[in-house]
Amino acid sequence: MQNKRCHSDKKGNFISSPIGNEISVVLYGIEDKIITNSKLLYNSLKQGLKKEKFTILGEASYNFKPQGYTLAFLLGESHVAIHTYPEFSSIAFQIYSCRGPEDGFITFKHFVDKVKPKKVKMTDFRVVVDPKFKVKK
DSSP states (O other), X not given: OOOTTOEEOTTOOEEOOSEEEEEEEEXXXXXXXXXXXXXXXXXXXXXXXXXXXXXXXXXXXXXXXXXOEEEEEEETTEEEEEEEEXXXXXXXXXXXXXXXXXXXXXXXXXXXXXXXXXEEEXXXXXEEOOTTOOOOX
């Protein structure tokens, strides 16, 4: 499945956007009943990816003892991962997509709406993979 921002050359080879998007976030103040519910976290992230029409190629997760959860999805467009810190009521969230500079925000917003943090500290990056591409300032 190709996103409208991606295209193929004359031979049918996939061509990535010259600029990707990375969103790295820490979500603070998440209620215990949410941050300790790995099924809810898994479903919330997967639903967000489907909503944004990402291609899920694989996944890995791990429940730490006595607490904590890590989840990663390998995407046709790159990856997304979360890691919980129940002792601090926080989740680290990171997504990278090669489809274009606006990707990942629908997934991120969907996840945030489900986990309901009290505070969000966000950094998003435009990742230029083509050295000939000039970013407008």
